[in-house]
Amino acid sequence: MRKVMSIAHRGYSAAAPENTLAAYRMSLEYEPDFVECDVRRTKDQQMIICHDAAVDRTTNGSGRVADMTLAELRELDAGSWFGPQFAGERLPTLEEFLDLCKGKTRPLIELKEQGLEDDVVAMVQARSLSEETMICSFHYSVGLRLPELDQRIWFSPLRSLHHPAEEDEAVRLADEAASVNGNVFGVNYPDITPALVKATHAANMLMEAWTIDAEDDMRKWVDMGADVVASNDIVLLHRVLAEMGVRRNG
Ligand code: G3P
Numbered sequence: 001m002r003k004v005m006s007i008a009h010r011g012y013s014a015a016a017p018e019n020t021l022a023a024y025r026m027s028l029e030y031e032p033d034f035v036e037c038d039v040r041r042t043k044d045q046q047m048i049i050c051h052d053a054a055v056d057r058t059t060n061g062s063g064r065v066a067d068m069t070l071a072e073l074r075e076l077d078a079g080s081w082f083g084p085q086f087a088g089e090r091l092p093t094l095e096e097f098l099d100l101c102k103g104k105t106r107p108l109i110e111l112k113e114q115g116l117e118d119d120v121v122a123m124v125q126a127r128s129l130s131e132e133t134m135i136c137s138f139h140y141s142v143g144l145r146l147p148e149l150d151q152r153i154w155f156s157p158l159r160s161l162h163h164p165a166e167e168d169e170a171v172r173l174a175d176e177a178a179s180v181n182g183n184v185f186g187v188n189y190p191d192i193t194p195a196l197v198k199a200t201h202a203a204n205m206l207m208e209a210w211t212i213d214a215e216d217d218m219r220k221w222v223d224m225g226a227d228v229v230a231s232n233d234i235v236l237l238h239r240v241l242a243e244m245g246v247r248r249n250g
């Protein structure tokens with residue numbers, strides 16, 4: 001029987017400030033198949049979780065992550081912008097994220113920069129999380145390096161086209177994703193077409209649709225054949241998957 005995997009995108013980010021421990025903890029209450037985070041490197045070469053290159057949108061600070069030390073970044077309030085009840089939330093480290101996921105869900109780690117994979121894999125291995133972890137990135141070089149580091153960790157190449165992928169382009173994109181050792185091809189959902197789903201499956205990958213927050217769109221892309229769906233609203237996604245009879249844990 002067909003089942004669709006769920007991703008809590010940046011945690012339960014519809015209900016809590018994205019990419020904070022609060023958002024991850026809230027998502028875990030609903031047992032998503034994966035919880036996603038976005039990783040960057042600090043000025044002092046540490047791994048911190050922050051979606052944007054700058055901290056301005058999601059904290060009370062300003063400036064680029066790459067220009068700040070871990071200690072400076074950890075001073076920032078990453079919760080108040082979302083609501084006063086989240087005051088004091090910090091930008092999490094990758095270690096905190098992995099420790100929270102262990103035994104509860106599969107970590108999905110997006111590498112926002114090139115050259116992070118060696119350090120990230122070492123942290124995953126230190127916690128014996130290789131079998132559960134998926135790394136995703138728009139940087140396809142990650143997929144070429146990953147088998148040298150750890151063949152158990154899944155790789156998800158990401159794509160955003162800004163137009164639907166039809167016929168020859170669909171085949172070319174899927175083949176390109178498979179050629180960098182992709183296990184799950186993660187594509188911006190409006191770009192996904194039946195042709196892309198077919199080409200992705202023909203290349204022995206699963207099709208992931210990100211990031212869907214509207215019920216009608218969830219139904220449309222699950223019907224189209226998505227195997228994995230990412231949403232900021234994990235509660236809505238699970239309700240829809242359950243109603244469609246494709247929820248894994250429902
Ligand atoms: O899972 C892919 C998705 O997270 C990529 O887009 O901008 O939300 O990191 P973004």
Ligand code: CA
Pocket residue numbers: 036037038110
């Ligand atoms: Ca992401």
